[in-house]
Amino acid sequence: MKKKVIVRLTAGLAALFCVFGAAGCAATVIPSDPKDAIIDKYGNTQFKIMFDSKDLASPLSDMYYSANSMPVLPTPEKVGYVFAGWYFDSALTKVCDVENGDLYWQMKNVTLYPKWEKEAIVNNGTYEIDYDAHIVEDSVVKGILADKYGWYNLAEDIIANETYIEKNDQGTYLRIQYDSHERGPIFAEGGGGEFEVQTYTVTDPGNRISESLSILDRTSVIQTIYYDISGLDLADEITLNVAYYNWGAKLSGNETREQCSVSYKVSFRITRFIGFSKSFVNTEGKLDNGVYLVPTHYTGLNKNPGMLDYFHPVYAYLVAENGHYTLVKPLSAYNSDILGNLSGDDFFNRTTGYCRDFAYFLTDQKNVVDIADDDPNYNSYYRPAMLNAKTWGSLIYEFHADTGAYYYTFDLGDSLTNDIILYGGSTGAMEQMFSFPFSYRRLTISYDSMVRITDWNYTPVSGDSFTYKKPAAIYAGSVAEDFADNNAAFDLLKNYSLSVRMINMFFASTDGGNTGDKNFDCKMTIAPTVQTAAGNLSEMRYAFSYFDLTYDVYGYDPKTDGELYSAATNFLTLIDVSATNFTIEKTDIGKTVKPGETVDLISLYTEKAYPSVKAADLSWQAYSLDKNGNADFSKPVTLARTFTMTESGTAILFAEKANDKTRTCLITLMPEEEPRYKILSDAWMYNEAEGIYVTNARYKIGNYVPVPEITWEWL
Incomplete structure (x- = not known):
């Protein structure tokens, strides 16, 4: 096996090499940085950068680079994904980092491939989006009176700042809120307890709209649907079936609301995933002071x-x-x-x-x-x-x-x-x-x-x-x-x-x-x-x-x-x-008191006006009553805190200082009288011994007993 021989030239050896080993080397300066050598060799020679478009939302134009001019590469966007950089190979193993100088070692035409990481919707909360919504072409079906009375487009009635992705303990949902403009009756005519049709009825072919989460408030024109996007690509088109019912139309003659109805499909597509905006509150500890929705x-x-x-x-x-x-x-x-x-x-x-x-x-x-x-x-x-x-x-x-x-x-x-x-x-x-x-x-x-x-x-x-x-x-x-x-x-x-x-x-x-x-x-x-x-x-x-x-x-x-x-x-x-x-x-706040009994105004106030009061905080002014038994504010009367009830009624206007507020209450006192009453039924007779009315009729337990009509009056 041959051994590799690694030669390292020191500055001195390099100089000797120049003198003895290469002709003309004495006139050459050896760059200390390899990039300088590349710049010296390639200078302004331009090379093309092409971007593979297979995994891009839209194609990118070619760019050019040279050793003297390194570009800033574009940062593409793809709904539901985070851009993770450019690579020289489709297998995404060789990164292209311009700031790290990776293009200096190419100096040729290159094709770059984008790497994407799926956007993580992990934390419970809301995630902001941009979207496009429009009626699907050729999907509109109109009643014969729809154009006469007009109709609304759900795509235009979506409330943008209340439409977002929400992750909760039940799953991940696209939350779409919209304005219905008109609110129809709650129940359908003809009885039966059936709900009436709402202005907008929104369904979807895949049955992904959650009935338990969607907010279809029949007392409001603002409605909200939750569309389950679990397992879907955020860039996928969502199709909604919409039925519009015109509750605002002023019909005449034999015209019906069904004739004003319109149905159509709405295409909804997320165009940009902006990201996490609000987290749901962690309730395991004490909440910070404030207001929570x-x-x-x-x-x-x-x-x-x-x-x-x-x-x-x-x-x-x-x-x-x-x-x-x-x-x-x-x-x-x-x-x-x-x-x-x-x-x-x-x-x-x-x-x-x-x-x-x-x-x-x-x-x-x-x-x-x-x-x-x-x-x-x-x-x-x-x-x-x-x-x-x-x-x-x-x-x-x-x-x-x-x-x-x-x-x-x-x-x-x-x-x-x-x-x-x-x-x-x-x-x-x-x-x-x-x-x-x-x-x-x-x-x-x-x-x-x-x-x-x-x-x-x-x-x-x-x-x-x-x-x-x-x-x-x-x-x-x-x-x-x-x-x-x-x-x-x-x-x-x-x-x-x-x-x-x-x-x-x-x-x-x-x-x-x-x-x-x-x-x-x-x-x-x-x-x-x-x-x-x-x-x-x-x-x-x-x-x-x-x-x-x-x-x-x-x-x-x-x-x-x-x-x-x-x-x-x-x-x-x-x-x-x-x-x-x-x-x-x-509103008539009053009490009957037997003549001769003692009345304590503090006790009267806590009984009829407010459960507790400090005596020092309470004041009052009494008034005579007019012929109808109402307070005559032109005729004040002086009353002590405790007094003896007489045969005449009186009205007392209380005022309590409670912190920086004042509570008032007008209470009328009347002398107690026994009323004269009459039972309007021959089946009931007065029993002197027991002091009650009785009847000879007998009823089985569980049966209804007719209650006689009773009248009474005070003289």
Whole structure:
């Protein structure tokens, strides 16, 4: 085997070599850098750089280089991939790094090949994109009236800044949000409870649109679909089938909306993958103070989708403050389209079911209860125990008069592992039409899909308020099942009203409530009493729960704004059959007191206006009553903190300084009188010995008993 002989010339040897080994070498300078030797030899001689186009989104023009002029190579883009450099060979083994001098060792025409690395969609969150969307040529099918009344192009109605890729625990999705322009009726004509066709119906041939994630809110014109892109190349074309239904057309004669309909295909293609933009929040530790956008969904207790989810905004706001969390959720009116209207800003005429859920408790997201509707023991299950409930929370409703927006607020405590179990009316409409009783439903919270936001469109209602409160009692199980053998629920009705008014809004009126002169911001807080809050709800079967409903009406002045009215949905709370209705009533806070009894105004205020007060913060002014029993503000009366009730009524206007706000409340005191009443039925007779009315009729257990009509009056 021959050995390689490696000769290294030192500077001195090189000089000797020049003298003795090469003619004319004395006139030559040997470059110390090999690149200098290449530059000296090739100089400005140009060579061509060609780019293999097989793996490029579009061909690149040839470039030229020389030893004296090295180019900056282009950086191509390919949707769904990250460019990883140029290579001299198709096998991508020999890198071409111009800055490293790789082209100096070529000095010939070269073809370069791009290397790509698939874009990693690893972290849960959102990824920004650019896209192109257009109607597929020759795919449009029009009804005979489509051109007369016009139609919309879904491709143009896509909301760009709300369209992106989202990765969550369920997969990777293309999220497309669009504006429908018009909102049709919720339910189809002719009954049956079927949903009406929406303005846009979007489907896809591959059934990749997720029904569980897509947000098809029937109370809004903004809709969102989630298209599963798992396993697809991001550059692949996506085809959507679109059916457009014109709810804005003013039809005449025998014209139908079907004749205005249009169907077509939309081509959607991602043209640029910009990259990761927002990560979903890691909820394993304490969240930083701030506001987070979080998806929420109404479901059954078993987490199966519920119909109510179609009628509410999906996204809610989670507010973090020093490790404590509050959920603020926008509400939509459910039954307006059935029993009222949602047109314009005429909030007064919205006979709606905004306020319907009466109370809530928290349960771990792992707790799931599945009870079939036809289970013969349906009413015997005590759901709070099955869901490991701890205590009722304080539920807050807010109405914003300037926008008509409605929100409710939940205290989540210091944990991000719970769902919310709601108890109350299902919709407001179902109760009014079909006598549904109070029931349970679940509000699931997708903590793993939260993003932090810096701007939100919610500001809590605040300021000086007209404030009052009323008590209410409910039972968390079935009254008919658990109190069939006693009158406990009936006995409660002696101290609590038959129904609870879930107030949607307040307004001032000068014509007896027929029209509203002024709408007010308002808040309703439904809080368990101290005694109820101290109990373990899971162990409170056969025990009633007691609540204070506190109403705050912001900006109302009883001396200048006229009479205060409220619009509310009324729910029966202590029986299993509901007789729900919508009412508009004058707000009249009062109490009857027997003449001669002592009245303490501080106690009166905490009973009727606000649960607690410092005596030093409370002031009052009393007034005589006019002939209609209303306060006559032109006739003030002096009252001490404690006084003896007389035969005359009086109105007291309280004012409490609470921090930098003032609470007021007008409370009317009337002397207590026994009413004269009459039972309008010959079947019932008065029993002097027992002091009650009795009947000789007999009824079997389980049969309905006709209740006689009763009238009463005060002289």
